[in-house]
Amino acid sequence: MKTVKTIDARGLSCPQPAMLTRQALQRMSSGSLEVLVDSGTSRDNVTRLAERAGWRVQIHEQPDGSFRLVLEK
């Protein structure tokens, strides 16, 4: 089974969740990346960044109120 790389950005302040995501995406031309965030702001920032770079983003709200974002290209 293919392992999906995960970035856990929960609890980090702006702009770190977007920065970590950007660094990871710059090392991947395609594939799948999972990003965990725990605020609406980080969810929106990571989604905007990924979509601008041509990635599809699925947002899964978790029972604890955090978000699991699945980025695919």
Place this chain on the structure above:
Amino acid sequence: MSSALRILTSRWGPIITGAVVGVVAPILVKQGNPGNMGICVACFSRDLAGALGLHQVSTVQYIRPEIIGFVLGAMVAALLFAEFRPRTGSSPLLRFLLGMLASVGALVFLGCPWRALLRLSGGDWNAIAGLLGLTAGIILGIVFLRMGFSLGRSRPAPQALGWVMPVLMIVLLVLLIAAPQFGRDANGKPTGPIFFSAKGPGSQHAPIALSLAAGLVIGFLAQRSRFCTVGAIRDLILLRDSHLFNGVVALVAAAFLTNLALGQFVAGFKNQPIAHSDGLWNFGGMALAGLAFTLAGGCPGRQLFLSGEGDADAAIFSLGMIVGAGFAHNFSLASSAAGPGAYGPAAVVVGLIACAIIGLTVREAKAA
């Protein structure tokens, strides 16, 4: 309602928020706030510090309802949209210190990033040096972030913690309206506990209801749109993302037009309201502020909006700004219209060194 408000989380959110700030701030000036100071989180923190007796400069003491409105407006938005999430644990003591340093830097310039933009929109060209300094500070902050700087993670906290800052704001509102006085000294001067200026900038203010309403509306909009003046410049440089920066452009454009319409646009360097024309320290003060704001994750307005969402770390930063403003006046660090305070330039240098040490050494602690 929620579908109509969804526009606030779109690309239009920061633009709408910026435009509203740009219209409202000059109106607040027209209604009594000091010149080019419709909104200034640093100046208002300083007035608040004075009103609470944390400094004794009798011309800058007032409990500014805009600050109260920012926190409570953001709280209402966060509650309505299920984003009220009490949290803490991301280096609160360092955030307090960064808040103090940001306050000192901003008071050497005489304005937070919001007021720098409003001063520019009112024709105060001294703001250009301030905004260049702000950008330099943000770039330095980005360098530290790229080198791995992090204040670490916050974690969910009990509900009660998230309510502390909103409740504090309600207490301030009560103190503003009640203005308790316990007595007078031998010279007839009020002994507090609350001090309000009889003259000077602290005595200049719009009606309480108007200031509070303005703060509430802006707080609500900014919580939804994540409006942040420091994030705007940071994201533009770091991520090539103009989402927040569009809001800053909207703010400047709207404030310029509103100032023109109200006859408040006066271009020049000299004799600008509550400003000095020492370019070096306008630059230096804001460089310190920009660096401290960037290390803490956002501009002073944003820190207040996050406080309203239950972010106790942002609340600590905001309280650090109030305490820092008190120190800035007690230690002759803050500037006046005549120029930088006696020890303002030295404080900027020390503050930049302190921020650099923080930026270079603070990393996320790995769990064992």
